[in-house]
Amino acid sequence: MRWHKRLLAAGAVTAVTLTAAACAGGKVRGAEDSPQPGSTTAPAGGAADSTFVYVPNLDVVTDWDPASSYSNEIIAMQNIYESLTRYNPQTKKTEPRLASSWTSSPDGKKWTFTLREGAKFHTGKPVDAAAAKAAIERTMKEGQGAAYIWGAVDKIEAKDATTLEFTLKYPAPLDLISSAGYASYIYDTTAASGDLKKWFGEGHDAGSGPYTIESWQKGKETELTLTAFDGYWGGWNGPHYKKVAFRVTPELTTAWQLLQRGEVTFVQRLNAQLFAQAGGTDTVQTSQTPSFQNLLVLLNTADGPLKDVKLRQAVQKAIDYDGLVAALKGSGVAAGGLVPEGLLGAAPGMTPKQDLAGAEALLKEAGYGPGGKRLELTLTYAQGDADQELLVTLLSSALDKLGVTLSAKPLQWTTQWDQGKAKDPSKRQDIFVMYWFPDYADAYSWFVNVFHGEKDVQFNLSYLKDEAVDKQIDELPALTATDQAGAEKAYADLQNKIINEKAAVAVPYVQNYQRAFAKTVQGYVDNPAYPNVVFVYDLKPGA
Amino acid sequence: MPRYLIRRLGQALLVVAGVIVLTFAVMRLVPGDPAVAYAGPKATAAELAEARRRFGLDEPLPVQLWNYVRDLLGGDWGTSLHTRQPVRDDLLQAFPASLELVGAALIIALAAGIPLGIAAARYKGRLPDLSVRLSSMLAVSVPVFWLALALQTVFASGLGWFPVAGEYDASLDRTSPLHLYTNITAVDALITGNWPILTSTLSHLVLPALVIAAYPAGVVAQMTRAALIEESSRDHARLERALGFGETAVLTRFALRPALNPVLSLIALVFAYSIVNGFLVEAVFNWPGLGRYAADSIRSLDTPAIAGVTLLVAVLYVAANLAVDLLQGVVDPRVRAR
Numbered sequence: 001m002r003w004h005k006r007l008l009a010a011g012a013v014t015a016v017t018l019t020a021a022a023c024a025g026g027k028v029r030g031a032e033d034s035p036q037p038g039s040t041t042a043p044a045g046g047a048a049d050s051t052f053v054y055v056p057n058l059d060v061v062t063d064w065d066p067a068s069s070y071s072n073e074i075i076a077m078q079n080i081y082e083s084l085t086r087y088n089p090q091t092k093k094t095e096p097r098l099a100s101s102w103t104s105s106p107d108g109k110k111w112t113f114t115l116r117e118g119a120k121f122h123t124g125k126p127v128d129a130a131a132a133k134a135a136i137e138r139t140m141k142e143g144q145g146a147a148y149i150w151g152a153v154d155k156i157e158a159k160d161a162t163t164l165e166f167t168l169k170y171p172a173p174l175d176l177i178s179s180a181g182y183a184s185y186i187y188d189t190t191a192a193s194g195d196l197k198k199w200f201g202e203g204h205d206a207g208s209g210p211y212t213i214e215s216w217q218k219g220k221e222t223e224l225t226l227t228a229f230d231g232y233w234g235g236w237n238g239p240h241y242k243k244v245a246f247r248v249t250p251e252l253t254t255a256w257q258l259l260q261r262g263e264v265t266f267v268q269r270l271n272a273q274l275f276a277q278a279g280g281t282d283t284v285q286t287s288q289t290p291s292f293q294n295l296l297v298l299l300n301t302a303d304g305p306l307k308d309v310k311l312r313q314a315v316q317k318a319i320d321y322d323g324l325v326a327a328l329k330g331s332g333v334a335a336g337g338l339v340p341e342g343l344l345g346a347a348p349g350m351t352p353k354q355d356l357a358g359a360e361a362l363l364k365e366a367g368y369g370p371g372g373k374r375l376e377l378t379l380t381y382a383q384g385d386a387d388q389e390l391l392v393t394l395l396s397s398a399l400d401k402l403g404v405t406l407s408a409k410p411l412q413w414t415t416q417w418d419q420g421k422a423k424d425p426s427k428r429q430d431i432f433v434m435y436w437f438p439d440y441a442d443a444y445s446w447f448v449n450v451f452h453g454e455k456d457v458q459f460n461l462s463y464l465k466d467e468a469v470d471k472q473i474d475e476l477p478a479l480t481a482t483d484q485a486g487a488e489k490a491y492a493d494l495q496n497k498i499i500n501e502k503a504a505v506a507v508p509y510v511q512n513y514q515r516a517f518a519k520t521v522q523g524y525v526d527n528p529a530y531p532n533v534v535f536v537y538d539l540k541p542g543a
Numbered sequence: 544m545p546r547y548l549i550r551r552l553g554q555a556l557l558v559v560a561g562v563i564v565l566t567f568a569v570m571r572l573v574p575g576d577p578a579v580a581y582a583g584p585k586a587t588a589a590e591l592a593e594a595r596r597r598f599g600l601d602e603p604l605p606v607q608l609w610n611y612v613r614d615l616l617g618g619d620w621g622t623s624l625h626t627r628q629p630v631r632d633d634l635l636q637a638f639p640a641s642l643e644l645v646g647a648a649l650i651i652a653l654a655a656g657i658p659l660g661i662a663a664a665r666y667k668g669r670l671p672d673l674s675v676r677l678s679s680m681l682a683v684s685v686p687v688f689w690l691a692l693a694l695q696t697v698f699a700s701g702l703g704w705f706p707v708a709g710e711y712d713a714s715l716d717r718t719s720p721l722h723l724y725t726n727i728t729a730v731d732a733l734i735t736g737n738w739p740i741l742t743s744t745l746s747h748l749v750l751p752a753l754v755i756a757a758y759p760a761g762v763v764a765q766m767t768r769a770a771l772i773e774e775s776s777r778d779h780a781r782l783e784r785a786l787g788f789g790e791t792a793v794l795t796r797f798a799l800r801p802a803l804n805p806v807l808s809l810i811a812l813v814f815a816y817s818i819v820n821g822f823l824v825e826a827v828f829n830w831p832g833l834g835r836y837a838a839d840s841i842r843s844l845d846t847p848a849i850a851g852v853t854l855l856v857a858v859l860y861v862a863a864n865l866a867v868d869l870l871q872g873v874v875d876p877r878v879r880a881r
Contacts, residue, residue: 027722027723028720028721028722028723029716029720029721029722029723051714058839058842058843059625059626059839062625062626062627063627144590215716217716218626218628218633218636219626219633219636219637219831219836220710220713220831221708221709221710221713221829221830221831222709222713222716225713245713247709247713247829248829248835249708249829250826250829250835250838250839250842251826251827251829253692253695253827254695254707254708254827254828254829257695257696257699257700257707257708258707258708260700261699261700261703261707263706263707412844413579414579417579456588
């Protein structure tokens with residue numbers, strides 16, 4: 001055999017081997033992963049113009065189990081599953097979802113929800129109190145992801161088909177908790193005959209929401225398609241999107257071109273330049289909303305030079321808040337205190353300003369400043385985060401003029417966090433920069449996690465230990481549940497203490513959501529309590 | 544020959560072993576705790592400990608290395624922290640898509656590169672030669688990311704001749720579902736006669752394949768030209784000319800076959816190179832292949848997945864090198880003695 005014939009033969013053998021290796025045995029694409037919808041889940045139409053195409057930049061789903069799901073899939077899950085209530089950032093209150101009304105006892109320890117009549121799961125079973133109890137109890141028992149939000153619950157009783165009663169160990173705002181983005185889903189725990197977790201993992205759903213999974217193809221460009229659930233309690237009268245497709249697009253420029261061409265409906269995120277371009281495009285509309293995620297500059301209250309409150313206040317005053325927000329070009333908005341706008345407890349009058357003269361005076365009082373001793377501070381922040389880098393650049397140049405040397409280290413989160421938690425306080429940093437966001441629409445998350453005294457450091461990376469502050473934080477859930485005006489006052493008071501008196505933190509900005517979507521979409525309102533979620537059922541497809 | 548084969552195979556295995564140790568070291572030495580990546584930034588100490596136990600991160604390093612190698616050999620490439628699926632399954636899903644794209648690119652590269660190389664050799668020193676040399680130099684040196692964006696902006700977004708991104712029109716999954724045999728969409732559509740998916744895939748394939756084809760097309764054109772010029776100066780070519788064959792006939796009928804030997808052996812190496820070169824192209828065109836998987840893995844610090852992709856690419860390189868060496872050994876016995 002001449003060599004090129006051998007080459008040909010070898011090529012043929014390779015091709016056959018590769019084919020055999022990759023052979024999927026004649027399966028139909030998507031059939032392996034996608035569920036076989038039951039008789040109740042027949043697609044309710046499929047006209048191309050009523051498909052809402054969402055463009056995420058990463059994988060759509062990593063965990064299909066509504067009990068443990070705690071990642072990107074929230075965008076799809078909130079359209080498939082429902083919770084008892086939903087948070088409205090405009091009114092700062094919860095609204096009916098699967099529960100049509102609810103009451104709480106004066107001490108905030110007993111909550112009774114009345115469930116909506118006529119709601120059904122995609123499996124065909126009714127959404128009654130027993131089913132809701134089973135779902136929440138399973139989520140609590142699994143104890144994964146955000147399941148801790150139910151920590152206050154002592155007992156759940158299904159009094160009758162529509163009455164669900166919770167008894168709590170301590171007072172808590174259960175209407176807020178049951179509106180959480182994660183772990184609050186009500187689902188049919190009897191959906192699978194075998195292992196429910198495994199069944200979910202195969203791409204099935206047991207929700208009651210307007211949409212159900214049509215196909216899920218891990219790794220494909222259109223990873224997930226949802227289709228209208230005919231038996232949805234809200235009905236399908238009037239114009240609605242009948243399908244939702246998730247088209248994974250890592251490159252922002254590609255996402256932008258797809259939107260311009262009208263191939264997709266909604267782009268989750270663009271960069272500042274493309275966002276500006278989108279604003280001037282006829283077929284596209286944009287929306288910009290502050291999120292519930294803000295940047296915290298945590299100052300070490302326990303050790304090192306910043307133990308002196310004057311120096312911490314000097315650092316707070318050195319930050320160029322307005323310059324930073326301007327440089328962020330729309331991806332951030334000035335913060336007014338620790339609690340972002342749209343949450344109970346937001347204190348709008350607290351927007352900070354740069355005050356270099358004030359900072360210099362404070363430094364002088366502490367024995368530092370221009371002409372005096374040079375102060376050296378260490379700072380850690382997230383590697384690769386351009387926005388944090390901007391803050392660090394502006395801060396170190398401002399501090400440098402004040403005779404303060406800032407040695408800033410960009411680190412991977414785990415390294416940064418480990419250093420912050422170091423048992424030996426001398427190994428910790430003076431300034432720790434990180435983002436925070438709540439798992440449900442409650443400002444309590446910032447206070448209990450970041451500023452409550454801890455035995456072992458977790459997220460209290462300003463190392464604040466103040467019994468009076470702790471006591472006030474501990475009272476917040478009960479106040480939120482029983483006396484919202486009192487809660488507002490407590491939040492304002494706490495923010496004043498933590499930011500102004502203790503100077504444990506500076507809050508430079510709140511991140512902004514910048515969306516671009518087709519002009520034809522009607523009724524879109526961003527709800528930062530559900531990060532990046534579009535409630536597609538609420539939208540109208542226009543012409 | 545058997546001794547040469549065994550020696551080269553042994554060397555290749557050594558390289559693969561080295562790559563395994565290296566990927567393991569990178570996985571363990573990069574800052575960032577895989578347990579945190581898996582359990583999430585707000586995980587409790589107990590959840591972290593459970594994740595560490597689950598991935599064997601609580602064992603001493605040599606034991607971890609031993610377990611890693613044992614699992615690899617047993618076909619267990621670890622679990623992705625991000626997709627939470629076995630890395631091997633993820634790779635088996637993503638690899639055929641990359642293979643499809645690179646395969647198409649190589650077909651384009653050969654179809655364009657060889658005739659251009661012939662034309663350049665035929666008109667050596669004249670305008671066609673100069674333009675082929677210039678364009679192949681451009682094709683080899685232009686940044687692939689730039690080319691991808693440029694073609695996308697002009698031919699997809701601007702002129703609308705091709706789709707902007709994607710593998711095929713996803714709505715076809717409902718109207719004409721595809722039966723999978725090889726997991727390579729175009730091949731499966733062809734062998735099952737699924738014309739809507741085939742035409743949709745081909746139109747989606749054109750732009751990304753063209754971008755990836757640029758480099759190999761340039762290399763093949765230059766290589767073909769050089770080899771043809773060398774062949775056509777040999778004695779047999781002079782004889783053929785003396786016998787009255789025209790220049791084109793001398794090149795295509797007699798010189799081309801021997802001249803293609805080095806070109807074909809080059810293709811194996813270019814194939815492995817193109818898989819990696821295609822990573823950025825896949826990201827720009829949303830092609831659901833290894834590149835997008837690697838990009839997602841890096842973005843989410845998914846070390847087992849990054850290690851899996853690295854290992855697969857390294858094995859492809861080694862295999863391609865081995866194939867070239869063995870082929871050369873078959874063609875030219877002198878190589879075996881080296």
